[in-house]
Amino acid sequence: MLSRRHLLGLGPAALAAAALGSRPARAASDTDRKFLFVYAQGGWDPTHVFAPEFANPNVDMEAAASTSTAGGLVYVDHAYRPSVRRFLDANAHRTAFLNGFEVRSITHTRCAQMLFTGRGSSDGEDWAAILASSAPQRLAVPSLVLSGPSYTTTLASTVVRSGQERQLEDLLSRAALTQSDQRPSTLSATSAASVDAYLRDRTSALADAGSGQAGAYLQGYATAQDDLANLDALGLDLEPPTDIPADCAGVYDQLAIAIQALASGATRCATVQYSGMCGATFDDHTNLDQHGGHWEALFAHLEWAVGELDRTASPSGGVLADETVVVVISEMGRHPQKNVLGGKDHWTFTSAMLVGAGVAGGRVVGAYDDYFMGHPVDLATGDTTVSGTSLTPAHLGATLLALGGVDPLDWGTAEPIRGLLS
């Protein structure tokens, strides 16, 4: 396992050059693979897209929905959700569904923690941080969180949050210095650079002299100073382009920034939270009809984002889509039956969708049984079998790590679902 600290010997220039990727186009390897996490917050109802359980008398399906197919994918189609159909028609060949994995909690915060780390305790590292920390070269912004949760302990320094109001941009541009009730004198850009240089020199010397945990702190400090310097060299653009679709929750902006970061070579993983139309959240126990709109808007965003990945050059010379996995997840599912208010309550079994590089396209792995619980799966083939393994977020996470060239066992998680890999 390669950690950032192993690469401390690399100087900023070498790192910047490597990250900028002045290499000719070549086939992307697992370790080049990038990840865009799109987290549908609130707990979605898989029967709106991934689980066409029309024949299951225990499951309440939408009256006007029907079963459709795209490539090898069988899904729930609805006249009010044209974006779902368009997205799957265009991308089924590189899209897989994972059905019937169990999150093993029904509280949102704990489910999200389980989904992102595979663990119920609060000492886990999320998949994005693990993948980002395992990149073959040290990255200035290893895991960029535009919105949504991030769970880390020892890998906390791997995560770079942009902030709800894009505070990262203000910090980098020094505009933050003017966002204060007190407005004292500040440094000129030249003087600020002198201070940065002084601190880099001092902490590098101290870190070289240190060892053990105190040394780790100093090395982490020195690394962070270097990352900041590298970021300037990379010219990471945190301003979204103006010619993109608009939405009331700013999700297009965040997706655009995420893609810019992936394209810059500074970032391996980016996370964007989608909280339903205008942030109205999937967690609605009373109005299932609203879920249809959330799904339509979600797939409209995905359609645009995957198109952008197709159009955007990657640091290795191809396009980002060739080396990026889009991971579409939600922290829990919804109960198969409507409650007395016409909504659906929390359910531990749910689905996920993977799109892009390394994914076995046109494949549905896993299934729901008569009780809308997950069928066991043969991890090697992805086929459902009674002798198989009951799937959890740990299996999903292990699969992502495998896609990223990381041995899941190094992180104490489950076996990957190889049937999801191309």
Place this chain on the structure above:
Amino acid sequence: MILWAALSCAGPVPDDSGVEVGLQAAEPPRLLRRMSLDLRGVLPEVEELDAVEADPGQLDALRDAYLADPRVEERLVGMLGERWHTRIDEHDVLYYDYGLGPDDWGPFVAAVGEEPLRLAARIAVTDRSWTEVTTADTTMANELLGSIWPVEYPDGAAGWQEVSYTDGRPPAGVLATNGLWWRYNTGEFNLSRSRAAATVRLFLCEDLLARPVSFAASPALLEQDQSLVAVQEQEACLACHAALEPLAANYFGFFPKVQFNVRELDTYHPEREPLGESMLGVEAAWFGEPVSGLADVGAHVSADARFDRCAAETAATVLWRRPVEQSDFNTIDDLRGAFIDSDRRFLALLSAVTDTPEYRAGAVDEGPDLAARMVAPEVLASALEDVTGFRWTQGGWDQLGNDRGGYRVMAGGVDGESVLQPQAEPGLTWTLVTARLAELAAGTVVDAHFYEGAPDTLLTGVTADTRPGDAAFDDALDRLCWRLLAERADADRRAGLTRLWESVEATEGAPAAWLAVLTALFRDPAFVAT
């Protein structure tokens, strides 16, 4: 003296039997600095540093004086906030629901989250038993909460006051505060189970929600109306729900009919108390013992054998700046004993934690202990405010205390929702936030000293004509290193800072040069860690 040396040169810490345990004690001045920041949120005074440098035996006396300092109360709010997670950025009720203006947004959010923390802190600093945390018949309110909540806030008073609710809620300490239950909210499907789980996590340190919940063994859950039966009969569910449901039944005086209504949420409803048993279909109980309401729950919580151990874990976690591990079992047991011996005084417990080798460690050869601990954002803010007068606020928001537009998590803090542990190692955003904060604080000093004629600043004795080679210049650097870092400046340190000063002064003048030096010191790895 370089930081590494400061962290490692004071020798191994002996355990109770005098055996060295592999932890290297920090140098006394650095350890005093750690104690002062942890317990008061400010740097030690120069005279205090001088005293422990001359006589390390002064450490304990100074620590005891710090524990008697009024600023301990504010620090306790911060420490407990890291554990109880009540300081979130948004509640179901917003400031405008009360007719408050945008300028009150930040203060309103902060006050709600701090209410239970401040009650616990007040109990601790007034030398009352920690058991009152779940039994007190009072709460804390400031002017803002006093003007909008059903509390008896004294006329003409200012700031946080210990007051009583007027809505008939039972005496249950923080278990009867709005602030706690606005954070751990509930609804018509959760039926207060989240509040029961929060009670167990906060005061017994047992996280029921961390236990896996599998529906796979419970087909009965498929039937919507069978869920309540299943959680009371299915073995897989009972492991948690046998305790959760009877406990949850005690919180229905706080149960809202509408989740986003001011009066529903801020006022206790005694008439709804019986709803718990009927809606959950159980008799109210505390882990099998029947109870007669929330006040009885509070008494059972503080009488539970796990309560004392949890208090010890809480104190150790916040002062060690790391989670308690299994290998800490015996140490935690000792702390629990010291806590009980002190008649459950939380300040005595904090004092005992500062005596542990884990706290006093300055370097570690192996194991999970952290020798260099990053300073929490709020401590960084208060320490800088104390020595510079600068506090980063904007529009009523404490920028190191929120994430809506501020930098709390980016600076390594806890948001109470998705970031539940403080960051242990520096990262990019932490570097950026500390850099900008340091610059603003340094600018405040320079403006006061050079342009406003303030008589007593960190730069006292320095003029616009002071130059390297002048005794006053070297004195200033020495004084700054001692005051800010608790380190004596060595030749390397002096030379580096002098070069920085000269490079800036050459083009921008002396004030800018001192601004650069102060910024560098406020960002120094020895300043932002203890």
